[in-house]
Amino acid sequence: MTGLQKSPLPPRFAIARDQPSVDFRPFFSDFTLSHRRIVEFRASNLSMLSIRNLTKRFGLQTAVDQLSLEVPEGQIVGLLGPNGAGKSTTLKMLTGLLEPTAGTAVIAGHDLLTEPLVVKRKVGFVPDSGAVFESLTGLEYLEMIAALYGIDSQKARERIEQFLSFFELGFDTLTDKLLGAYSKGMRRKVVITAALLHNPTVVFFDEPLDGLDANAAVGFKALIQTLAREGKTIVYSSHILDVVERVCDRVVIIDKGQLKVDGAPAELVREHGARSLEHLFTDLTGGSDLEQRASDFARTFRG
Numbered sequence: 684m685t686g687l688q689k690s691p692l693p694p695r696f697a698i699a700r701d702q703p704s705v706d707f708r709p710f711f712s713d714f715t716l717s718h719r720r721i722v723e724f725r726a727s728n729l730s731m732l733s734i735r736n737l738t739k740r741f742g743l744q745t746a747v748d749q750l751s752l753e754v755p756e757g758q759i760v761g762l763l764g765p766n767g768a769g770k771s772t773t774l775k776m777l778t779g780l781l782e783p784t785a786g787t788a789v790i791a792g793h794d795l796l797t798e799p800l801v802v803k804r805k806v807g808f809v810p811d812s813g814a815v816f817e818s819l820t821g822l823e824y825l826e827m828i829a830a831l832y833g834i835d836s837q838k839a840r841e842r843i844e845q846f847l848s849f850f851e852l853g854f855d856t857l858t859d860k861l862l863g864a865y866s867k868g869m870r871r872k873v874v875i876t877a878a879l880l881h882n883p884t885v886v887f888f889d890e891p892l893d894g895l896d897a898n899a900a901v902g903f904k905a906l907i908q909t910l911a912r913e914g915k916t917i918v919y920s921s922h923i924l925d926v927v928e929r930v931c932d933r934v935v936i937i938d939k940g941q942l943k944v945d946g947a948p949a950e951l952v953r954e955h956g957a958r959s960l961e962h963l964f965t966d967l968t969g970g971s972d973l974e975q976r977a978s979d980f981a982r983t984f985r986g
């Protein structure tokens with residue numbers, strides 16, 4: 684029993700991204716997601732991430748409400764929603780940090796509830812908090828993460844150097860300070876590196892661009908597109924709608940824990956007769972009178 688399911692995704696979710704201009708494949712060439720396995724997934728259109736009625740309640744509040752979603756291998760899905768919609772709670776459940784109240788998910792063929800350790804090996808997570816052990820250097824932190832995943836120390840060092848090269852950082856940036864003294868963007872780069880060290884099959888990003896400078900952000904966007912082309916499945920939660928629109932094959936908007944719409948960004952905008960993804964988002968999530976409210980609020984400052 685693999686738990687793999689045929690994906691019911693319609694053809695409009697077929698991957699149609701521009702090729703990124705930077706080729707990062709050499710960094711991942713030794714990674715173990717076998718080409719044969721990717722071809723098998725593609726040929727059978729199997730779902731790499733299958734979320735089934737996932738629910739989380741905190742006391743009387745339902746933060747995530749029977750969320751169901753099928754995501755095929757190699758797809759980048761943008762997870763959007765207003766503050767408090769349940770995005771982070773969803774990602775925390777899918778990465779084993781929070782126990783669902785009900786429902787489950789099958790990730791790369793493994794059930795989140797019955798095979799939690801296998802699932803943890805298959806997923807990478809960049810949380811929005813960017814929390815790290817502040818009393819370790821970047822290198823100590825990355826080597827600790829590599830050891831937790833059982834990555835051989837020489838292989839771990841090679842991968843760390845590949846990421847340093849990708850982010851155009853010198854090796855001493857990982858050794859000359861404790862993480863508590865890193866800038867926000869530097870810490871983010873270490874957290875992204877840590878999330879990808881064990882070559883996960885499915886990667887969850889919660890506001891990954893937060894703190895990255897413009898160059899690192901451009902490189903990062905190209906990186907996730909390359910990872911998807913190499914067969915990784917990516918869930919990308921963000922409030923930066925224009926980036927989501929450009930990078931993601933598909934967007935899912937949730938509000939109050941419930942799925943509102945799901946589809947390719949351009950098609951959703953067209954189907955709903957919206958001017959842009961941003962307008963669709965505000966229409967769907969109750970922010971359509973924002974401009975009026977802003978002007979009413981600003982008037983309260985008049986003398």
Ligand SMILES: Nc1ncnc2c1ncn2[C@@H]1O[C@H](COP(=O)(O)OP(=O)(O)OP(=O)(O)O)[C@@H](O)[C@H]1O
Nearest residue numbers: 741744746764765766767768769770771772773811
């Ligand atoms: N540990 C917790 N205990 C109680 N309530 C929680 C807990 N974690 C999250 N919540 C609540 O669940 C709801 C969803 O929170 P969540 O952090 O998932 O939203 P989000 O969509 O990620 O929001 P944001 O965009 O602001 O980060 C919120 O009302 C939040 O207060």
